[in-house]
Amino acid sequence: MKFVDSAKISIKAGDGGRGSVSFRREKYVPKGGPDGGDGGRGGHVYLRANRQLATLLDFKYRKSYIADRGEHGMGARKSGKDGKDIVIGVPCGTVVRNAETGEMMCDMVEDGQEVLIAKGGRGGWGNQHFATATRQAPRFAQPGEKGDEFELEMELKLMADVGLVGFPNAGKSTLISVLSAARPKIADYPFTTLVPNLGIVRYEDYKSFVMADIPGIIEGAAEGRGLGIQFLRHIERTKTLLVMVPANSEDIAAEYETLLKELEKFDPALLSKPRLAVITKMDIAPEEFAVPELDPDVKVIAISSVAGQGLKALKDELWRQISASNQTSADDAGN
Ligand SMILES: Nc1nc2c(ncn2[C@@H]2O[C@H](COP(=O)(O)OP(=O)(O)OP(=O)(O)O)[C@@H](O)[C@H]2O)c(=O)[nH]1
Ligand SMILES: [Mg+2]
Structure with a gap:
């Protein structure tokens, strides 16, 4: 299942600071030489791949990134400070293009990979650099250069972090919709x-993950009953599974x-993934319903997508599992 997330943002690196026009002023020295300092460099803009980020959702909320300009030069040969660089975190797998030309600028693959995407302008020289034998008092200095400025287009092929598994009517699509x-x-x-859907779930600031809703499976699905289970391959690479059963079952x-049996028949490895048992439709649970223990070491979370019950707890637990899995894969990679 290919699901592409995309975003367009504008980037502006800082302009360079202006060089200073200044002359030395000292007691008993009537005509001091030029001592105008240089302007500082404008802030660069970097992109950095971060495996903790799963989607481009944050760029829907913030679309403009502007680095500070460099400080202007000052008298007494004092250079202006460089503008502060900014670093924009993007998910691993993000392909970055110049929005105007369509030219590919970089492919952010590895966690921690950093690319200087927009260069800050060089600071201008102060007038101290322009004195010559015949021009001892230059009354000019260089302006700073402009920082790079353009629009970026980012594209990310999403991989689901969470797969929803349940009988038909269990409330899978309703959950992803809320x-x-x-x-x-x-x-x-x-x-x-009939076809899988992906949704991006926002979790607190700057965190999000991807959920895959797939067609329901039934007993015998492995033998081709119902829609079969070929859809399960869409959740083979997720980090965690939600196994969903309605409270009125x-x-x-x-x-x-x-x-679980159908999952196992399709691929036993699915059972060694972290999972959560989710009781859905709690708003129509029978009277005196008690949430059952279902599976050793597997948390059971009771929710109602309609009433909004248990959704926060569910997201908390999912996020916990996803981050733990990110951590493990980083350890495996020897980081
Ligand atoms: N009362 C109540 N009804 C719900 C809840 N969640 C889902 N439903 C209802 O259950 C029915 C099935 O919901 P879906 O989300 O389509 O179920 P599904 O698991 O995606 O079903 P398939 O796509 O057929 O596999 C719909 O009528 C929903 O309105 C809930 O929390 N409470
Ligand atoms: Mg559905």
Whole structure:
């Protein structure tokens, strides 16, 4: 499943500071020589790949990045300070193009990779540099150079972090629709979802993750019943799975076991992924419903997408698992 996230932002590196026109003033020295300092360099703009970032969602909220200009030069040969550089974090896998020309500028692959994307302008020279034997009092200095300025287009092929697994009608599409901007079809009949949907879930500031909603699976799916389970390959590389059973199911434990069995038949490795058991539709749970223990060492979270119950707890737990998995993959890579 290819799902592409994209964003367009404008970037401006700082302009260089102006060189200073100044002459030395000292007691008993009537005509001091030129001592105008140089302007500082404008701030550069860098991109840095960060594996903690999963999506380009933050760029929907902030679209303009401007680095400070360099300070102007001063008298007494004092140079202006350089403008502060800025570093923009992007997810690993982001391809960056110049929005106007379409030219590819960089491919941010590895965690920590840093690219100088827009150069700050060089500071102008102060008049101290322009004195010659015949021109001892230059009354001019260089202006600073302009910083680079352009629009960037970023593109990221998304990989789902979380896969939703459940019988048809379990409320998978409804969940993704309340947690993200995805608007899949939702209906009170089985097999409403025929193709996978991805949604970007925002979690606190500057954090987000990707959720995949796939068609429901039923007992015997591995043998081709229902829509079959070829869709499970879309969640083979997710970091975690949500195994979802509605609170009004006739036998929650049996339904949960069936789901695990179908997952296992498709690929036993799916069972060694971290997972969460999620009881959905708590707003229509039978009276005196008690959330069951389903699976040793697997948390059970009770939610209602309709009533908004348990969603915060669910996101917290998902984020915890996703960050733990990011950490492990970093350790595996020897970082
Ligand atoms: N009362 C209640 N109904 C819900 C809740 N979540 C989903 N539903 C209803 O359950 C039905 C099925 O929801 P979907 O989100 O389409 O279920 P699904 O798991 O995506 O189903 P498939 O795509 O067929 O696999 C719809 O009528 C939803 O309105 C909930 O939290 N409470
Ligand atoms: Mg659905």
